[in-house]
Amino acid sequence: MSGSKNIVYQVAPGGRLSGSARVPGDKSISHRSIMLGSLAEGTTEISGFLEGEDAIATLNAFRAMGVAIEGPDGGRVTIHGVGMHGLKAPAGPLDLGNSGTSMRLLSGLLCGQSFDVELVGDASLSKRPMKRVSVPLGEMGAVIETAEGGTPPLRIRGGQALKGFHYEMPVASAQVKSSLLLAGLYAEGRTCVTEPAPTRDHSERMLSGFGYGVERDGATACVEGGGRLAACAVDIPADISSAAFFLVGASIAEGSDLTLEHVGINPTRDGVINILRLMGADITVMNEREVGGEPVADLRVRSAKLKGIRIPEDQVPLAIDEFPALFVAAACAEGETVLTGAEELRVKESDRIQVMADGLKILGVDAEPTPDGMVIRGGAIGSGRVDSRGDHRIAMSFAMAALRAAGPVTIDDCANVNTSFPGFVELARACGLSIKQED
Structure with a gap:
């Protein structure tokens, strides 16, 4: 497995996401x-x-x-x-x-x-x-x-x-x-x-x-x-968990207009869309169809002013893998976002509640972990070096945070991104993220 070597992401601040992209299969x-x-x-x-x-x-x-x-x-x-x-x-x-x-x-x-x-x-x-x-x-x-x-x-x-x-x-x-x-x-x-x-x-x-x-x-x-x-x-449709990083990135980066193609929108997996929409995201579901028993659509997402919300607990199981990305959305939203009922996040590839809170704090975000979730008060994202703790979803989430950062964001221990999203750096760069990978 690739996790034996340290891969570092260097992401320059600013930019926007645009064009069309297809993320890897579910x-x-x-x-x-x-x-x-x-x-x-x-x-x-x-x-x-x-x-x-x-x-x-x-x-x-x-x-x-x-x-x-x-x-x-x-x-x-x-x-x-x-x-x-x-x-x-x-x-x-x-x-x-x-x-x-x-x-x-x-x-x-x-x-x-x-x-x-x-x-x-x-x-x-x-x-x-x-x-x-x-x-x-x-x-x-x-x-x-x-x-x-x-x-x-x-x-x-x-x-x-x-x-x-x-x-x-x-x-x-x-x-x-x-x-x-x-x-x-x-x-x-x-x-x-x-x-x-x-x-x-x-x-x-x-x-x-x-x-x-x-x-x-x-x-x-x-x-x-x-x-x-x-x-x-x-x-196999494109993975909504991988699409989530781009849904968040395009929502928070001013001037973004990105279409994600052939994404699986199974109703037991669409919590990330529902939660982002509750926060004010501009996501349009287009060209809905069924492929092999799974609902599929193209998702167009444009930048929007997000607001903090109390995340409904009935949406938590429908978005359990997408919360690292959603925490970044919350950091860019106006007001307070509260997540409860998500203790499962503590036993994923890392303790995603603690590791995301630690990283957000390094970037100057007011993020308070709780036993079963987090309280995030949106505001400015600074610059800094964060540790993904070998967790692929955390590495990709912090890469998207750089779209709203005041300075460069460096992310350590990113080798495991290949577990779920081979080609992430190349696709993110093609969409407009200024990201470099260093071994």
Whole structure:
């Protein structure tokens, strides 16, 4: 993984974003397309695949378990599926790098296999909580050992008889929901997951696309074990989480007028648009269409005067990955922005509440972290050197903050941007951001 070397972003102040751009493919959908395509019968053709390190980690894991995969080449991947019971034991541990999605979803999928397997990750992933999946999977009959404290590595014992059950999730998490539904494919009987607030539903949509029945009733999704997956074509839309940096950048930089093409606007992921609009952002949704069961549109965003708001808690799960960028929007807004109900941000690739608050303070912003969110009083953004702590979303967020900064912004530890957004520097520069990368 690229995280072993320090990459520094040097961003000059000012500028505006304009023109048209297409950000890379959706990371969540890219992960799931590899998983389900590998377990399907037949050949799955994928276009728009995200060639970032996280999604490549998932792809390499299935190659290590005997799946023939061609590509990625220009976003195209061909998977020769092995069926539900065709995976083979890997020669060693599966290294998932920085990808929490890979580890949590694979833990569910792999606890139904006949072989033992160990899941490992980098230093950041090795600190992330895994009991949220290992405990409910254990209730289904899985045998999963974690390190002390419930963190990776995970050792999964094969050959266990799983039983379906109904799980009421204590915290909204698409990764936990997806992990349990994937385990449910291998369980005897019916597995149902009820979530306390809506989370992204890419797993349910994609299971249906691969011909596996998913029953949805309000906040509950159910699968019956013992079915099969049929190969299909998957066209992955551009990732709204990656588009979020440009939505914020164009909103805060005077004179900006930017169109983001072919962006996935799944209603379980559109919180960033809703929150920015509540703050006064000028975002137009154009050319709406459906691609492979996922709603897609072009987003035109023009600069606007933003105002501080109290972020509605029902929007928090719909924008959980976009808050680093939204904190930058709040720093440029007039008045106070208050976020609550987002304690999940403390256990992402970094403690995103604390790391963003620290960086904003260095740039002269009044940002006060709270246990489950932040209070930001908008004002002038200064100049300074911030540490992204190896968190890709924090690095890109501070790059956009330079559009309104009084002087240069230097961002340390940016190598992991390649986990989700290869080519970020080049695309940002093409849109008008004055950014340089130094190794």
